[in-house]
Amino acid sequence: MLKVGVVGASGLVGRNIISILEEKKFPIKELKLFASSKSKGKEIYFNNDIIYIEELNETFLETDFDLVFFAAGSNISEKYIPELMKRGVISIDNSSFFRMREDVGLVVPEVNPEDLNINKTLIANPNCSTIQSVVALKPLYDKYGIRRIIYSTYQAVSGSGQKGLNDLDTGRSDFYPFQIKGNVIPHIDSFLDNGYSKEEMKMINETKKILHDDDLKITATTVRVPVRVGHSISINVELKSDFDLDDIRETLSQFNGIVVVDDVKNNKYPMPIHAEGRDEVFIGRIRRDYSTENALNLWVVADNVRKGAATNAIQIAEELLKKGAI
Numbered sequence: 001m002l003k004v005g006v007v008g009a010s011g012l013v014g015r016n017i018i019s020i021l022e023e024k025k026f027p028i029k030e031l032k033l034f035a036s037s038k039s040k041g042k043e044i045y046f047n048n049d050i051i052y053i054e055e056l057n058e059t060f061l062e063t064d065f066d067l068v069f070f071a072a073g074s075n076i077s078e079k080y081i082p083e084l085m086k087r088g089v090i091s092i093d094n095s096s097f098f099r100m101r102e103d104v105g106l107v108v109p110e111v112n113p114e115d116l117n118i119n120k121t122l123i124a125n126p127n128c129s130t131i132q133s134v135v136a137l138k139p140l141y142d143k144y145g146i147r148r149i150i151y152s153t154y155q156a157v158s159g160s161g162q163k164g165l166n167d168l169d170t171g172r173s174d175f176y177p178f179q180i181k182g183n184v185i186p187h188i189d190s191f192l193d194n195g196y197s198k199e200e201m202k203m204i205n206e207t208k209k210i211l212h213d214d215d216l217k218i219t220a221t222t223v224r225v226p227v228r229v230g231h232s233i234s235i236n237v238e239l240k241s242d243f244d245l246d247d248i249r250e251t252l253s254q255f256n257g258i259v260v261v262d263d264v265k266n267n268k269y270p271m272p273i274h275a276e277g278r279d280e281v282f283i284g285r286i287r288r289d290y291s292t293e294n295a296l297n298l299w300v301v302a303d304n305v306r307k308g309a310a311t312n313a314i315q316i317a318e319e320l321l322k323k324g325a326i
């Protein structure tokens, strides 16, 4: 039984981590919860107990944790994770701060569990849109090879945490640069000099790192839509060899964590309303792209707070447990 911490326990991802730890009966002997001073003393129910959120400060480092989940943004991860690493405590980080460091594994357990060995004390959880995309692409990568990927995303406001949900509910633009209610905003995270947003570059760079292929040609357009939970991604993928569509459907549906929902004659295709609260990645609208050779279109939907963050983090912890690494 483990001594576990959750940093960012009052946030959207943190709250989901706590409830999924309970759902999955993760072996915990003590759970300690942390957030900013604003949330100090807030009650959280866990396994029929009340746990009070503590303010995160240096004293947090005095607890002899086995494992800490970080879901409080990059600044907090940057400050505290190196200190825990020195103490031999394992951190699983939802922020983007350490993701691209060569000495840190960026892991989706169904896709690249071998990268859990890169660093014994820190594992990074990928970007939410990247996670559901690489789950969809991995079986195709292994069977056919991939030459080029075009991502176009339709991302829910919960991807921005509580502030995104608030903007959708109020119709104001307190967090986003424009109102999101009744609107679509082609702007996620800040813009870079190359004209891409950071979110777009995260999808491009993280996909290459997770699939271990720097030669992949990838482009991305990431867009915020007025949906509460569930990111949808149109993926156009050019494979290295020809394929049969039935074989694609079979290959995808056999892969751990994928559910194929693809029956357009009966209006069956994945949507956020079906993915919310689920841990699988749903794939539909599977069809040939006739404009070029060996190309395919996929429509990929998942719960961004669960599989895109909290569930994936806990699956990483479960893999570490199986390996005896915790």
Ligand SMILES: NC(=O)c1ccc[n+]([C@@H]2O[C@H](COP(=O)([O-])OP(=O)(O)OC[C@H]3O[C@@H](n4cnc5c(N)ncnc54)[C@H](OP(=O)(O)O)[C@@H]3O)[C@@H](O)[C@H]2O)c1
Binding pocket: 007, 008, 009, 010, 011, 012, 013, 014, 034, 035, 036, 037, 038, 039, 040, 056, 070, 071, 072, 073, 074, 076, 094, 095, 096, 126, 127, 128, 158, 159, 160, 161, 162, 163, 304, 305, 308, 309
């Ligand atoms: N939402 C998603 O779909 C998603 C997906 C993948 C990754 N992530 C990443 O997960 C992390 C959390 O995101 P979220 O969506 O859960 O955001 P959120 O709802 O805004 O929650 C942020 C959490 O961080 C805490 N926090 C902020 N400043 C702090 C400080 N100075 N000291 C201690 N705690 C502090 C907040 O505590 P208070 O409530 O006390 O302010 C809250 O618990 C971010 O790194 C985000 O990029 C989110």
